[in-house]
Amino acid sequence: MTRSIHEPSAHGLKGGKGFTRILNSARYSMQGLKAAFLNEAAFRQLVLMNLILIPIACWADVSRAERAILIAAPLLSLAIELLNSAIENIVDRVSMELHPLSKQAKDMGSAAQFVGLVIITVCWGVILL
Template identity: 70%
Template sequence: MAPGLECRVFFRREPFVTSSPFKGQTGLKRILNAAGYSMAGFVAAFRGEAAFRQLVLINVILVPLAFFCDVTRGERALMIAVCLLALIVELLNSAVEAVVDRVSLERHPLSKNAKDMGSAAQFVALSIITVTWAVILLG
């Protein structure tokens, strides 16, 4: 060990807390609240994020198109799943961007990295759509 550093273990008699005191309801009430928060997130993303609206449009086109393709059920499920994956990634990317902007609007290398990484994740998701559809449809 480095000089001046000690390893200590403290045993406390306090009960171990497994959940946040800020957690809300349980049971059906929690599920209903979560559904409401989810809908609010979809609405916020649709209203405030052009990229999310574009992905919704892509999904409105590609998901029904998957049902008209001569593919197996597993391939169809995969074609639809990768489209939905891009929506998930965009929601997470938008959430990261919102948090970064909430913390500070000043330019900072870490803020840029966070936003660029979110963008890169979306690029990967869109690449997965392209490759998956191409491999399935073109063999």
């Protein structure tokens, strides 16, 4: 199959080479964070949770390794929420039709976030209690 001269290639959509690619990737990441913050209530709630937990982790009388875990767990939950939101957006972009596989994909994304919240609870509970 031949590609049309007007059809973009995957390489053309990558955003450049070398340092330009790094700058473009950083810009795309910031756009993704902004979109998540503006459009996803769950992401905003997790940002608030991070704004509370991370300073507490910095203040807590724990080892450096424990502090790293106390900070990493909530940040991991933010990353999971970004992926969960991406899954939901892709599913909705493909079709708004109710379909068992669409529901399953969205439910699995939600389950991943639930596991992330359990990780936070376990890490904070074990270290601080």
